[in-house]
Amino acid sequence: GAVVSQHxxxxxxxxxxxxxxxxxxxxxxATTMFWYRQFPxxxxxxxxxxxEGSKATYEQGVEKDKFLINHASLTLSTLxxxxxxxxxxxxxxxxxxxxxGGIGELFFGEGSRLTVL
Amino acid sequence: LAKxxxxxxxxxxxxxxxxxxxxxxxxxxxxxxxxxxxxxxQGPRFIIQGYKTKVTNEVASLxxxxxxxSSTLSLPxxxxxxxxxxxxxxxxxxxxxxxxxxxxKLIIKx
Numbered sequence: 001g002a003v004v005s006q007h008x009x010x011x012x013x014x015x016x017x018x019x020x021x022x023x024x025x026x027x028x029x030a031t032t033m034f035w036y037r038q039f040p041x042x043x044x045x046x047x048x049x050x051x052e053g054s055k056a057t058y059e060q061g062v063e064k065d066k067f068l069i070n071h072a073s074l075t076l077s078t079l080x081x082x083x084x085x086x087x088x089x090x091x092x093x094x095x096x097x098x099x100x101g102g103i104g105e106l107f108f109g110e111g112s113r114l115t116v117l
Numbered sequence: 118l119a120k121x122x123x124x125x126x127x128x129x130x131x132x133x134x135x136x137x138x139x140x141x142x143x144x145x146x147x148x149x150x151x152x153x154x155x156x157x158x159q160g161p162r163f164i165i166q167g168y169k170t171k172v173t174n175e176v177a178s179l180x181x182x183x184x185x186x187s188s189t190l191s192l193p194x195x196x197x198x199x200x201x202x203x204x205x206x207x208x209x210x211x212x213x214x215x216x217x218x219x220x221x222k223l224i225i226k227x
Contacts, residue, residue, distance in 0.1 A: 006160075036217075043204070044161070044217040093160045106215075108153075108160030 003027055004096050006109035013084055014117055020080045021112045023094030029074035030096035034106075035067075038091040050077045084116045121205045121218045128224040135192045137221050139205030142186050147209040150181060150188045155202045155220070164203070165190070192223075200225045 003026040013019050023033055031052050036044040048069050049057040056069035066088075068080040077096075081088055093111045122140040129135045141150065149168050153161035165172055167179040167188070178191040192199060202220040 004160075043219050046215075046217075091158065095160070106151075106163070108162070111158060111160045113158060 004094065004107045004109040006094055006112050008112060009110055010113045012115045012117065015085050016083055018080055018082045019084055019114060020078055021092055021114075023077045023079070023096070023109050025075045025096045025107075028096075031074060032097045033071060033077040034095045035069060035077075035079050036093045036095070038093060044093060081114065084114070086116045089114055089116045120216060121207055123203075123205055123218055123221045125219060126222040126224070128226060129195055130226050131196055132194050135195050135199070135223065137190045137203055137223065138187055139190070140187045141205070141207045144185050144207050145209060148207045149209065150179065150185075151206045151208070152177070152179065152190045153204045153206065155204065161204060195225050197225050197227060199223065
């Protein structure tokens with residue numbers, strides 16, 4: 001099946017710094033990518049929908065100025081956590097929709113664990 | 118967006134068949150039912166998808182009754198490596214803003 005890759009898989013940063021997480025679709029073009037966050041022992045929560053060449057659509061309660069999303073190409077979306085604080089520590093996961101459509105064609109990255117000290 | 122309800126946790130033993138049922142009473146006509154598996158600190162992995170009746174692939178079967186208000190994921194002869202959280206999601210073509218429920222934590226014992 002299609003492959004979605006995230007980098008870095010783990011990152012530790014100091015409070016106040018910014019962290020960028022990359023999400024790449026390795027063998028298909030993804031016009032739409034999704035970013036989730038997942039706290040320990042909780043389910044995935046959709047943060048935003050990233051559309052290639054246009055602004056991301058954020059879910060209610062997600063600060064767009066804090067979580068900057070860029071989808072500059074059909075194979076790359078980035079999530080930048082700006083001025084990170086300890087409460088931003090979480091597991092961030094991206095997913096991409098395959099070209100053939102259908103919700104079964106959602107492919108997920110490996111996730112990126114962010115720890116803010 | 119249809120909401121789903123699953124048992125919070127289940128346990129079973131190696132070699133057994135495990136059935137996890139999901140309720141989705143307000144499923145829409147064009148909604149499909151999809152199951153994902155997630156291991157700790159990994160992204161979810163697609164298991165199976167169906168619309169009605171029965172679907173089978175190399176890893177699981179999905180049973181959907183005629184009213185489609187529930188579905189059952191069947192894992193044949195589970196092993197320890199099947200210990201994971203299983204999510205049932207409902208959504209239609211083009212609708213990817215899926216609501217993730219709590220999932221079912223499946224623990225397989227030796």
